[in-house]
Amino acid sequence: MAAPRDREIVRLAVPAFLALVAEPLFLLADAAIVGHLGVAQLAGLGIAATVLQTAIGLCVFLAYGTTAAVARSLGAGDLRAALAHGIDGIWLAVAVGGVVTVAGVLLAGRLTALFGADPEVTDPATTYLRIAFLGTVPLLVVLAATGALRGLQDTRTPLVVAVGANVLNVVLNLVLVYPAGLGIAGSALGSVLAQLAGAAVFVLVVARAARRHGAPLRPDLPGVRAAGRSGAPLVLRTLTLRAALIATTYAVVLGAHGPRQQAVDLATHQLAATLWAFTAFVLDAIAIAAQALTGRALGAGEVAETRALTTRMIRWGVVSGVVTGALLAAISPAVGRLFTGDAAVQELLVPVLLVAALGQPVAGVVFVLDGVLIGAGDGRYLARAGVLTLVAYLPVVLLCGWLSAGLVAIWASFCAVFMGARLVVLRHRARGDAWLVTGAAPRPQPA
Template identity: 25%
Template sequence: MAEEEDPFASEGKRTAPICILFEDARQVFKFDDLGREVAQIAFPAALALTADPIASLIDTAFIGRIGPVELAAVGVSIALFNQVSRIAIFPLVSVTTSFVAEEDTVSPEGPEVSPENKELIPQKESSDSALKFSSFDSEKLEQMTTRRHIPSASTALVMGSILGLVQAILLIAGAKPLLNFMGVGYDSLMLTPAQRYLTLRSLGAPAVLLSLAMQGVFRGLKDTKTPLYATIAGDATNIILDPIFIFVFHLGVSGAAIAHVISQYLISVILFWRLMDQIDLVPPSIKHLQFGRFLKNGFLLLMRVIAVTFCVTLAASMAAHLGPTPMAAFQVCLQVWLAASLLADGLAVAGQAILASAFARKDYSKAAATASRVLQLGLVLGLILAAVLGVGLRVGAKLFTKDVNVLHVISIGIPFVSATQPINTLAFVFDGVNFGASDFAYSAYSMVAVALISILCLFILSSSYGFIGIWVALTIYMSLRALAGFWRIGTGTGPWNFLWR
């Protein structure tokens, strides 16, 4: 058996693991095999990931025409819904992507035909028997032999459905106290529209979690085009229905929520229909489901996402305590901040899927090259986003509101939104790289440490400097996230210890 190629066998090629960040930097835009593979996964994934925040931005733009109170109320509700969703979504999607990529890599190109199905294959006894095998039977057999058995996919769908129902019940039943925790008092003008929007949008929680679980499956299969097409169809429906429900039917914030829920169920139906063509979603028995494996690694990522969620939710809560005007401005800045930064998640998805396959094959040369390429592309993307948002948001802020006071506060947040983009993109890509290495434990524990420091900064800086203090604290938070990801690879520890060879 041929010896595995060692990417570090050549003397002097790399002196320390940290050099992986600068490896072949001149070829960052090279469209070789790796470049094509990254682009084919990252580009559709980035578009799909940013589609939902863009839909939320469009919701924000339409609602901003109603009034600043409604804009602030919906801002709090969206922040709450998204952060609660992330608690379930992020662990589920991340674990699903890695597990499906690993299973798809180590399994044969196509599933073996079961003994039961073999009986349906016509034997070459005579030409007559071949003729008896109709075209309908041929199509049926082809479908049976091409649909793959991937236990992680079935497990992800079951867990996504259950978690979606739990989230819907939680948000609908606890809407008032949760909004109160977010800074919307029982005597606040924001309470009624915020509760109405949150309750209606929560009806779409099962569809949201199920669709994202399926997106995790498609990512593991390195197919990010299907989720993109489904997301575009759903969000286009949302954009069309928004003005109809809000202004034509005079439903206000309720109309925006209803339009969003309809779009999410449409996305789920499309993804489920397409997934059924590729994977046999019904496992032979419940024993084939991998609940134990999901729960073990999902719990680690749950710790991580709770830490992340608490930081962002606390920031939104502190902005809400400052009043409707700062909260409305914070909502606009936060949505733009997240939508732009999520473009880097496309690279993170590509890195995770390719790395999971490479580690499953023990192809460390491919793993090192992939990590270098996606990190370098992430830095370039961050610099481009910083320049675009620094100029574009000053002009585009008027798309979200005409209120002079809100626009003034938005202008204060613009430098933070734009300047932090390189940091944000690197943080997201580092996450994808470490997930691809199945380094879930380090990702969880390091994020908890980052969150503790960031929460302390939020309390101190927001109480002293208000709106500006919140954004300074968020900048510190993202910087620490990027540093934690850099530390693992740069020191060559954990799954990256092969970099020392």
């Protein structure tokens, strides 16, 4: 049975892999283009990206929760209910996105100031962030619609849309930053316009499928509220992950002495974090397959198949982690020159990436197990596990910053303590039976 399971994993993971590779290219393209404006602008992009990714990352439940609910209904044989769950997720994305947009635009300056960087860094960070927050609703709609399609076992459509939006993003960035002379503001504006175009295509695809199968397109308030409640534990889980990343960036600022070292450390950290996100998305392709296949199998009541799929996907996670780690180590001496001409940033980036490469096999297993438990709807455990992991990590990374241990030590603590703790708590849960709950996700009835 390994071969059929492998084919299922590959069928979902390969398009998801390509789509997820395209997603971080939004930031990679921004970093490559903005990096040639200067170190201060690149460092500012690093702070703005941390804030924006935190805000959007907290809403990733729109994709994960929707995938699990849609896949369970699909496994139970109710395609209309599956699509209705997808529509609920999109309407929830619109509502949440509106709130985040207003708050983000109004608070952009205060959010960037929290990192304590010099004005030459926080000013471009604020400029980028204030514009980028205008793309929140499209981004969240893309998350929800992508989750719906993944739950329907379709990872090819998100790939096509992601590639198209990414190409448009690069073109708009190049035009708006340099010929149009908008600088870092042009980079933010180009990304917003590309995100808006991608969201429009996703909405069209999901709406057409819903019409074909009789699922309502109008907002169903009980369904939207139920989607919000089921996603709440995933918000806490994601909050702990984002808090760890913010604490890591804060430790970088805390440990730097003087404006020059601060700019170099932040710029290097931004590049390393972007490349880590790139490899994380690569590894997360198997986690996406895990979400979809686990939800479908449990919806159909197939506990033994769920166990077998989990074992197989863990093996895929280990192999993928070894491969991405080897590639990251191989490119570490040269990749810095693609993003900046600053020799200090290029030199510091090499050992940081080597540390990140060593953490890839652990990350591969962590992402797979995370995907399995998300697909099972085990959000409450993931929330509790996230809190425990954060409690273990914060004292270590903040101590590294306070002692000025250096950027390499900070990244070593991230890979060893943070990712290691996540591996322990997720592996512990996967060995038990409490997460193996069968049946379709219920839909509330209108009053």
